[in-house]
Amino acid sequence: MWVPLEPARAHLVVLKSRFIASLYPVHSESEVRTVLAKIRTEFPGASHHPYAYVLGGAFHQEHSSDDGEPGGKAGRPILQALKSREVEDAVLIVTRYFGGVKLGTAGLARAYREAALQVLETAILGQKMHVTILSIGIPYSWYDYVEKQLPHFNAHLLAREFTTDVHLNLAIPHDNLTSFLGFIETSTRGQARVTILEENVERIVPIK
Missing domain, CATH: 3.30.70.240 (Alpha-Beta Plaits)
Structure with missing residues (x-):
């Protein structure tokens, strides 16, 4: 399994909507909540902050949230990106600024997954x-x-x-x-x- 050694960030624009993917190392749900609060403070005007996390070890945990986006079209693609790259002890948040053009549910899911994969590609992993x-x-x-x-x-x-x-x-x-x-x-x-x-x-x- 792989783990992030430090925070990482990637940016994606799809039909004028901006997606900002942030990856952080975490080891507990408490740390996840701290990171989420930090991101919401950093990007207060964003439309949504869907996220997913995977915690390894004996008590394996994983969770995703759409944060108001259509069900299963934001948090789940982010979680799938983490699992496909075998990354754990990590939370990945994709902040979205709506650009005025609807992407459709399929396009939305693709955009969240692509943003998540981009930050995983740039991250320093161990x-x-x-x-x-x-x-x-x-x-x-x-x-x-x-x-x-x-x-x-x-x-x-x-x-x-x-x-x-x-x-x-x-x-x-x-x-x-x-x-x-x-x-x-x-x-x-x-x-x-x-x-x-x-x-x-x-x-x-x-x-x-």
């Missing part, structure tokens, strides 16, 4: 995955080679420190751990020192 956090000490002679190989194991660099050796803190997807440890042992000829800091924990890993 991926939820189970990882093991490692600390590795590597001689300088092997550092460049090892770091260049990290993407092959989907290993994400969390911290780097240069002392007598190079010390790397890495997040390794649980499924890649065994092969990565084998690579480190072979490529450094047993000179690397590996310490497991956390095992098989769920983390949000930024995707660059």
Whole structure:
């Protein structure tokens, strides 16, 4: 699953109606209400503020609201956009300024979905995955080679420190751990020192 790492916004104009899609990371219904209040304050003259949210975890929740638009033609397309991109822990609000030309129910649903998809395309997302956090000490002679190989194991660099050796803190997807440890042992000829800091924990890993 994917989660937004920071707020994002996209704009769409359809037959003079303006659609402003706002995506925010949230972790509770209380945070959803706070974001909705913020958006309503920011755009007080808007016609409607349909929205949808998905909260992950053990108590999965999802909800959508048409906010006065025809039933199922605003909130539901927004929710479908979130689910189609597998995004959770997020609220997506599409603010509409009516431009004087009616879009029809089908056109309205398409416009809300397109606006929602646009903001999801521009958003900075991270991926939820189970990882093991490692600390590795590597001689300088092997550092460049090892770091260049990290993407092959989907290993994400969390911290780097240069002392007598190079010390790397890495997040390794649980499924890649065994092969990565084998690579480190072979490529450094047993000179690397590996310490497991956390095992098989769920983390949000930024995707660059």
